[in-house]
Each structure stands twice: as C-alpha cells, then as structure tokens.
Amino acid sequence: MSLVKIASVACIALTLGACQSLFQPSYNTPLETKREKSEQLKPGCSGADCPLVNLDTVHFPAEPQLDAIVEKRLLQMTSTSPDAALPPSLEAYREQFLRSAPDRHGMYLQSKVREQHDGLVIIELASYLDTGAANGTAGRGFVNYSRQQHRALNLADMLLPGQEEMFWKAARVAHNNWLISTHLDREAEFVKTWPFQKTPNVALTRNAVTLKYNLTTIAPSALGQVELQIPYDRLKGVLKPELFPGH
Known part of the structure; x- marks a missing residue:
C-alpha cells in the first residue's frame, strides 16, 4: 500500500484535528x-560583600528565535539608561557587571515559563x-510568543x-x-494616592488576560507586584478572535 493510502486510512480512523496533526506540528504539545x-x-573576591550575578533562565532547544527574544528582553531589564547600548549577551553583561560593580551589589535575572x-x-x-540598600530595584515583564508566527x-x-x-477601559x-x-475601595486616601495606570506587562494567560505591575506603580511596595485579570468575555470585539483560548 502506498504512503498516501496509508495516510488516508489513518485519517479516516482519526478525528479531523488528529488527522491534520499528521501533517503539521501540534501546538498543544508544550515546547521542550x-x-x-x-x-x-567577582573574580578574585571573597566574602559576603562581593558583587555577584545570579542567572536563572529557561532555554528552548527547538525554538532558537525564542531564546534570542528572551535574552534581549532580560538585557533590556538591566539597562539604567534608555540611551545605553545593550551588551551582546547575558555572558557579556555578567562580565561587565562583575568588573565594574561596587561591593554589596548584585543582579538577579530570571526567565520562566508561566504557561x-x-x-x-x-x-x-x-x-x-x-x-x-534596604530596597533594590525590581522589574517584571512578559513575553507572549506565538509558535505559529515565530x-x-x-x-x-x-x-x-x-x-x-476599549482594552484599557476593560483594564x-x-x-x-x-x-x-x-x-x-473603602479607603479614599488609597484610591486617591494610587490611581489606575497602564502597564506594558500584558500576558495572554489561559484563564484571563493578565496585567502585572512593578512595585509602587498602583500600590505601595508592601502589597507586592499587583496582578489584574481581564476575563476574555470582556474582550470580545477587542482582542483578535484567534487569540482567545480554545479557538
């Protein structure tokens, strides 16, 4: 029996979606x-005050484009000036930081798959x-990577x-x-002091669109990094239909 006939017989026995998966990658299978x-x-330094760089990152062996995007976004989060040139890699940044940072300085960078x-x-x-000092500088961000569009x-x-x-009205x-x-909402002074603001940190999480805020953006640091959830039902006619979960 030819390969074409074998594939045809297999398609008859499977659902349409499963049949299609014979010919294209399944995006329901998580990336490795x-x-x-x-x-x-810092090389040559010993003791509790030595400058350090802590990296905890995730890589995607089958999707090198995503690796490059994540690395660039992390490097952008290290920048202290919008005009400063970014190091070519996290390794280059680490070497630069350890060479120039004063004692008791440390940089922590992390990337993790949320969903x-x-x-x-x-x-x-x-x-x-x-x-x-008592409080350092914290940052947060998201990458929403489309495997179809790379x-x-x-x-x-x-x-x-x-x-x-309309999106920000829903927010x-x-x-x-x-x-x-x-x-x-019962504390008038809080509502006045910490009004709503937009955030660049928007994620297409499964159960709702998530907005994440850096410390002291819409609440004091004691409340941590606030997350807001916009239900997908509220974004009909606002969000592109193909980005709704289960589409």
Missing part, C-alpha cells in the same frame, strides 16, 4: 525547555538590582484595529474589581 542556573562572584497553551508560550521575566506579540498585535482605548474595570476584592 531547559533550565540554566548559575551564580558568579503554554493554544500555540502560545507565556514567559515571565524578573530582574532585581541589589545595591546594598515571534513575540505586543499589545498592538493582540488587539483588533482601533480597540486600544480599569479589572482594577476596580481588584480594589473591591481587597476592600481597598
């Missing part, structure tokens, strides 16, 4: 990941610059044309719901 973790002190669903890989990024999606890629204002509703759920 590989974790890399290291901590390095994989519907052909999307949602990666959460974190940075923390410890300067030896690229990261920004907010403009996610929304239907002309719907950005305001989510913020109000958060205030109510935490009973902070």
Whole structure:
C-alpha cells in the first residue's frame, strides 16, 4: 500500500484535528525547555560583600528565535539608561557587571515559563538590582510568543484595529474589581494616592488576560507586584478572535 493510502486510512480512523496533526506540528504539545542556573562572584573576591550575578533562565532547544527574544528582553531589564547600548549577551553583561560593580551589589535575572497553551508560550521575566540598600530595584515583564508566527506579540498585535482605548477601559474595570476584592475601595486616601495606570506587562494567560505591575506603580511596595485579570468575555470585539483560548 502506498504512503498516501496509508495516510488516508489513518485519517479516516482519526478525528479531523488528529488527522491534520499528521501533517503539521501540534501546538498543544508544550515546547521542550531547559533550565540554566548559575551564580558568579567577582573574580578574585571573597566574602559576603562581593558583587555577584545570579542567572536563572529557561532555554528552548527547538525554538532558537525564542531564546534570542528572551535574552534581549532580560538585557533590556538591566539597562539604567534608555540611551545605553545593550551588551551582546547575558555572558557579556555578567562580565561587565562583575568588573565594574561596587561591593554589596548584585543582579538577579530570571526567565520562566508561566504557561503554554493554544500555540502560545507565556514567559515571565524578573530582574532585581541589589545595591546594598534596604530596597533594590525590581522589574517584571512578559513575553507572549506565538509558535505559529515565530515571534513575540505586543499589545498592538493582540488587539483588533482601533480597540486600544476599549482594552484599557476593560483594564480599569479589572482594577476596580481588584480594589473591591481587597476592600481597598473603602479607603479614599488609597484610591486617591494610587490611581489606575497602564502597564506594558500584558500576558495572554489561559484563564484571563493578565496585567502585572512593578512595585509602587498602583500600590505601595508592601502589597507586592499587583496582578489584574481581564476575563476574555470582556474582550470580545477587542482582542483578535484567534487569540482567545480554545479557538
């Protein structure tokens, strides 16, 4: 029997979706990941005050484009000036930091897979610059990677044309719901001091669109990095239909 006939017989026995998976990659199968973790002190230095760089990153052996995107985003999180040139790699950044950082300084960089669903890989990024003071500088970010398109999606890629204002209106509703759920809506001074703001950290998580805020953006640092959830039902006509889970 020819290969074509064998494939045809197999398709008859399977559902349409399973048949199609014979000829194209299944995006329901998560990408393989590989974790890399290291901590390095300034060469020749010993003691508790030595500068250090701690890296805890995830790699994707089958998706080198995604590896490159994650590395660039982490390097951007290390920048202290918008005009500063980025190091060519995390290894180069580590060498540069350890060479020039004063004692008691440390940089922590992390990337981890938060979710994989519907052909999307949602990666959460974190940075923390410890300067030896009581509070360092923390950062957060997301990468929404489309396996079909082999690229990261920004907010403009996610929304239907002309719907950005409606998206942020839905985000305001989510913020109000958060205030109510935490009973902070009852504190007039808090509502006045910590108003709603937009955030660049938007993730297409499975159960809702997630907005994440850096410390002291919409709440004091004691409340941590606040997350808001926008249910997908509220984004009909706003979010591109193909980005709804289960589409």
